[in-house]
Amino acid sequence: MKDAIVITVPSHPKFLSVVRAVTVTAVRLYEIDDTTAEEIKLAIDEACTNIIKHAYRGDTSGKIVLKYSAGREAFKVVIDDNGLKARPESIRGRSFDDVRPGGLGIHFIKRVFDIYKFDAKKKRGNRLTLIKYFEGEK
Amino acid sequence: MKDAIVITVPSHPKFLSVVRAVTVTAVRLYEIDDTTAEEIKLAIDEACTNIIKHAYRGDTSGKIVLKYSAGREAFKVVIDDNGLKARPESIRGRSFDDVRPGGLGIHFIKRVFDIYKFDAKKKRGNRLTLIKYFEGEK
Amino acid sequence: MNITVAVYRGKKVVELSGDIDMYSSPELREHLMALIRRKVPSLPVNFGNVSYIDSSGIATFVEGLKCMKSYGGRLQFFGIPEGIMEILRFSKLDRVFEIYGNIEDVFDS
Amino acid sequence: MNITVAVYRGKKVVELSGDIDMYSSPELREHLMALIRRKVPSLPVNFGNVSYIDSSGIATFVEGLKCMKSYGGRLQFFGIPEGIMEILRFSKLDRVFEIYGNIEDVFDS
Ligand SMILES: Nc1ncnc2c1ncn2[C@@H]1O[C@H](COP(=O)(O)OP(=O)(O)O)[C@@H](O)[C@H]1O
Ligand SMILES: Nc1ncnc2c1ncn2[C@@H]1O[C@H](COP(=O)(O)OP(=O)(O)O)[C@@H](O)[C@H]1O
Numbered sequence: 001m002k003d004a005i006v007i008t009v010p011s012h013p014k015f016l017s018v019v020r021a022v023t024v025t026a027v028r029l030y031e032i033d034d035t036t037a038e039e040i041k042l043a044i045d046e047a048c049t050n051i052i053k054h055a056y057r058g059d060t061s062g063k064i065v066l067k068y069s070a071g072r073e074a075f076k077v078v079i080d081d082n083g084l085k086a087r088p089e090s091i092r093g094r095s096f097d098d099v100r101p102g103g104l105g106i107h108f109i110k111r112v113f114d115i116y117k118f119d120a121k122k123k124r125g126n127r128l129t130l131i132k133y134f135e136g137e138k
Numbered sequence: 139m140k141d142a143i144v145i146t147v148p149s150h151p152k153f154l155s156v157v158r159a160v161t162v163t164a165v166r167l168y169e170i171d172d173t174t175a176e177e178i179k180l181a182i183d184e185a186c187t188n189i190i191k192h193a194y195r196g197d198t199s200g201k202i203v204l205k206y207s208a209g210r211e212a213f214k215v216v217i218d219d220n221g222l223k224a225r226p227e228s229i230r231g232r233s234f235d236d237v238r239p240g241g242l243g244i245h246f247i248k249r250v251f252d253i254y255k256f257d258a259k260k261k262r263g264n265r266l267t268l269i270k271y272f273e274g275e276k
Numbered sequence: 277m278n279i280t281v282a283v284y285r286g287k288k289v290v291e292l293s294g295d296i297d298m299y300s301s302p303e304l305r306e307h308l309m310a311l312i313r314r315k316v317p318s319l320p321v322n323f324g325n326v327s328y329i330d331s332s333g334i335a336t337f338v339e340g341l342k343c344m345k346s347y348g349g350r351l352q353f354f355g356i357p358e359g360i361m362e363i364l365r366f367s368k369l370d371r372v373f374e375i376y377g378n379i380e381d382v383f384d385s
Numbered sequence: 386m387n388i389t390v391a392v393y394r395g396k397k398v399v400e401l402s403g404d405i406d407m408y409s410s411p412e413l414r415e416h417l418m419a420l421i422r423r424k425v426p427s428l429p430v431n432f433g434n435v436s437y438i439d440s441s442g443i444a445t446f447v448e449g450l451k452c453m454k455s456y457g458g459r460l461q462f463f464g465i466p467e468g469i470m471e472i473l474r475f476s477k478l479d480r481v482f483e484i485y486g487n488i489e490d491v492f493d494s
Contacts, residue, residue, distance in 0.1 A: 005156055009145040013299035014167055018143055020295075020328070021163040025156045038359055044331050049298045096368040100342070101335035104367055108331060111366060158404075158437070176468055183439050188406045231454035234477040239444035239450070242476055246440060249475060 004069040011052050011062035011081070019048055019066065023077075030070040039112035040132065041106045046105035047128060049081055055083025055126055073084070082125035089116045142207040149219070150189050152167035157186055157204065161215075168208040171203065177250035178213070184243035185217055185266060193221025193264055212252075213270045220263035226256045279307050284379060288316065293325035296333030304333065308340045315347050320382045321328045324355030329363065341373065350374060393488060399423065402434035405442030409473050413442065417449045424456050430492045433464030438472065450482065459483060462489045 008014035025042045027037040048064055056062040065080040068099050093110070094103030110116055117130035144242030145160050146151035161182045165175040186202055194200040203218040231248070248254055253269035277300035278293045288311065296304060311319060321337075341351045354376040356364070364370045376382045386409035387402045398485065405413060420428060428449075450460045463485040465473070473479045485491045 003148050003150070004146075005148075005153065006144075006146040007160070008142075010141050010143075013140070013297065015143065016166070016297050016299055017295060018160060018163045020297075021159040022145070025159040029152055029156070041328075042330060042363070045297060049330065051331060052298065098374050099338060099369070101339045102331070104331040104334060107367065108162060108363075151406065154406050154408055155404060158406075179437075180472070183406060187439065187441060190407065195405060237447060237478070237481055239448045240440070242440040245476070246472075255442060 004067050006065065006067045008065045009048075009062055010060060011056045011064055012060035013049070013052060015047055015064075016045055019064075020045055022066070022068070026068045027075070028061055030075055032075060034050065036060070036132075039108075043109040043112050043130065044077060044079075046108045047130065051079070051081045051083060051126070055081045055086065057084065059083075072135060075134070077130045079128045079130070080122075080125060085136075086118055086126050086128075141204050144203065144205045146201055146203045147186075148198060149194045149202055149221070150198035151187070151190060154183055154186055157202075160204070160206070164206045165213070168213055170213060174250065174270075177246075180213060181250050181268070182217075182228055184246045185215075185268065187199040188243055189217070189219045189221060189264070193219045193224065195222065197221075211272060213272070215268045217266045217268070218260075218263065224256055224264050224266075248255075277304065279304060281307070281311070282322075283318075285383065287383075287385060288319070289319040290319060291325075292321065292323060293327075295328040296336075297328065297330045298332040301332040301336045305339070306311065307335045308336065309343070312340055312343045312349070313338060315345075317351060318350040318352060319344065320352045320354060320376075320379060322355050322379070323353055323357065323360060326354065329360055334363075334367065335367065337373070338369070352376060352385070354378055354382050386413065388413060388428065390416070390420070391431075392401050393429075394492065396492075397428070397489065399428060399430040401430065401432060402436075404437040405435060405445075406439045407441040410441040410445045414445045414448070417445065418452070419435075421449055421452045421458070425458060426455075427459040427461060428453065429461045429463060429485075429488060431464050431488070432462055432466065432469060435466065435469060438469055443472070443476065443478065446482070447478070452479055461485060461494070 005022065005026050007019070009018055020041050022028045023041045024037055027040050032040070041093065051064055062081060062083055069076050091106060093106035109130065112132060113130040114133050115129060117129045119127035119129065143160065143164050147156055158179050161179045162175055165178050189202055190196065200219060200221055205216045207214050229244060231244035250266040250270060252271050253267060255267045257265035257267065277296050280291045282291050333368045344351050346375060352374045356375060364373065376385065386405050389400045391398045391400050453460050461483045464487060467482060473482065485494065
């Protein structure tokens with residue numbers, strides 16, 4: 001998991017385009033196929049959107065730090081914020097049959113990432129770890 | 139100069155594509171026109187290439203940290219490394235009439251940036267500040 | 277994202293391009309709702325030049341659809357790129373929205 | 386960056402695409418030098434699909450040109466996008482390299 005890329009952006013939605021650009025270019029370095037790359041781009045965008053909405057409650061003066069790395073077995077993104085603590089047990093996507101605005105983000109994240117985990121030891125803010133395992137050898 | 143974007147990449151040429159992607163997307167946020175955006179993309183790439191070649195002498199295990207920000211008057215990029223100290227007085231592009239490989243990078247950087255300055259106070263490594271002033275009001 | 281309203285065969289068509297995300301969806305919502313408030317009977321939306329949509333963009337359209345349904349209006353998507361179609365299928369929203377191949381299919385419907 | 390060698394009217398043409406930077410230029414150098422070592426009398430290079438070139442890429446071509454000139458060979462660029470042409474003009478290298486509009490112009494030269 002060496003060769004990490006770290007990016008810090010303000011918690012303002014206008015920086016999501018920067019996060020997407022880094023994500024797609026980073027993913028390409030790790031030789032991940034285009035379809036998966038698009039799924040990862042959406043997932044990371046959704047994770048940041050959730051931080052802006054729920055952890056920072058729309059306060060755009062906070063920070064989001066993303067760290068991308070990959071080894072032979074997995075691609076990993078660790079996302080830190082200094083917002084309100086998430087209650088992981090209450091994070092759940094809504095049922096697809098219940099059609100109303102919202103509640104899709106978590107589904108988009110879990111569609112592509114095998115691990116979606118908040119670090120319980122972090123004192124202030126949140127650290128979310130997302131891991132996607134590669135299939136077979138790489 | 140708030141709302142900064144900070145990115146850290148290893149001093150390996152394969153991460154230049156990530157730096158270019160961030161640069162172009164960042165520049166677009168600050169409403170810089172496309173021609174200038176392309177010039178800035180090239181300039182930042184050249185500054186990082188120089189760090190890999192001259193500050194790290196090809197050692198790919200170092201780090202390059204880029205901080206992008208913009209105010210009403212200027213667009214600024216500050217680039218930090220932990221490599222060998224540059225001797226700013228010896229940094230000079232070669233004459234265009236002397237056609238041989240190399241020596242174009244500095245010209246590409248100074249073409250678009252008004253300020254190209256190493257921080258003399260930095261103890262270890264280098265801090266290069268690049269500033270582009272906006273013309274007229276913005 | 278860029279949003280314009282074109283007129284095709286005398287009917288308003290929403291033309292979208294670029295990325296629709298948490299940053300741009302409020303602007304999309306504003307334009308969409310301005311049209312819907314006038315109770316347009318049908319509203320075709322061209323997705324042909326949309327490069328990206330996230331859950332904020334989708335939520336905006338779900339909201340628009342609910343509003344239109346309340347007065348019997350129809351929200352009609354066409355020209356959806358495969359990557360976006362995939363997201364709608366995954367979210368089971370391909371069954372919820374009216375989806376057409378191109379503008380002619382919308383008019384023939 | 387992607388590099389392939391096509392054959393057009395019985396002649397080798399280097400086809401480049403993507404970004405040429407410090408990461409990809411060593412591969413470009415290898416391919417270019419392998420051709421030049423065989424003392425090809427002329428070498429057309431298609432820039433039509435090149436999205437980006439930095440000083441490392443330019444240095445590679447300057448080196449290739451110098452090698453070819455040593456035996457009277459000709460390095461010929463064509464299809465250069467405006468952004469890249471701008472960089473060559475700025476570096477005064479538009480006077481150093483042979484530059485053509487398209488492959489036909491190269492053959493007619
Ligand atoms: N980073 C986060 N911090 C706190 N709560 C979160 C976070 N991410 C998601 N949640 C909770 O999980 C729910 C589902 O998230 P999501 O599927 O993205 O839908 P939405 O954000 O549109 O409601 C949210 O409504 C929120 O209550
Ligand atoms: N970051 C740096 N650290 C130390 N020396 C540098 C740095 N950047 C440039 N230089 C010096 O300035 C010279 C000119 O730089 P440049 O125009 O980029 O050409 P090139 O790197 O191809 O030689 C270099 O050869 C080098 O001696």
